[in-house]
Amino acid sequence: MSLLSESEQRQVSEAIDRIEVDTDAEVVTVLAGQADDYKYIPLLWAALIALVVPGAINYLPGWLAHHQLLLVQWALFVVLAVLFRLPQVAPRLIPRNVRHGRACNLARRQFIEQNLHHTEKATGMLIFVSEAERYVEILVDRGISSRVDNAVWEGAVARFTEQVRAGKTLQGFLDCIETCGAQLKHAVPATHERNELPNRLIVLD
Template identity: 70%
Template sequence: MKLLTESEQRQVAAAIERIERDTDAELVTVLAARADDYTYISLLWAGLVALLLPGPVNLVGGWLSAGHLLLAQWATFILCSLLFRLPAITTRLVPRAVRHWRASNLARRQFIELNLHRTEAESGMLIFVSEAERYVEILVDRGISSRLDDSTWQAIVETFTTQVKRGETLQGFLTCIEACGALLKEHLPATHERNELPDRLVILS
């Protein structure tokens, strides 16, 4: 999966730098290729296909011996395990609820690992995207949530998610950052110059 180029990443960083001039919020953006490799899902599906194999095989040609049938099951399991590891296929095998749960967990881990919970004014904001899961989430620290309800970001997230599904990830970031910046400028205006966290786009490949 192709993530943003260096030039596109610089555009995101520049957008963050622009809006942070007008707000005390500290924005960090993260783009992940995928939230999980879902190896266990691939193995579960491969095992299920292998277990169901005797039914159609015996129906079409019941002449296979138990040994040959077992060999066919093992071969099916191995081939399906490899096939189902392909990202384009794996994503479709994983229930949406599971994909979003894994992406949400990764977003929360990034919030902590990138020290968004340790800013001076508790004003950290994470804009997180996981492309394979088509998942977007905005997480904010207490300094922001005390002034803006979490539901404030819902429309922005929905718009960004639609853009990610269309393959417009760069434009999605720029639109999202601009929309968040307008709200932050109004409700959390800049009181003094600060830049506690890096403006660059964090890429998780």
């Protein structure tokens, strides 16, 4: 996984510049490499297996003495804790609802931290992506949500998510920004020139 290069980030910024000419909405894009480090989850799996497996084999006749069982448990825990921390293994151990929950929380924090809730006429929009979780979300303030049905953004999110899964994050951003811009142009048309928030892609790595 690699985040967008500087030239690709500029393309995202330029796309926002183009759509904001026609709308009073303030669009902010955030790209996170990963929403959480999930360090505790590999340890939980290692501890669970180290408790269950030696306990199960101990029921076999004449298998292990008590002190040997403890050694096996400790050795198994250490080996699995190291193995489960490998980048190729760790993501597979994290339940989907946990990954999406962490990404969802980060998106909402970014909405606040980027001051999208303080825009003139409450027309802030966040397009958020977390690559490791393959998670995309669009959050809008009440000035937009009162004029555009959430189903419109859900469709854009679904398409963008497929592009992230296919490794086409840049194209996903560009397509999503264009789709959102078309909706915002009619729902929240430009009334005067302004630019309250930065248009650059914010990268959290």
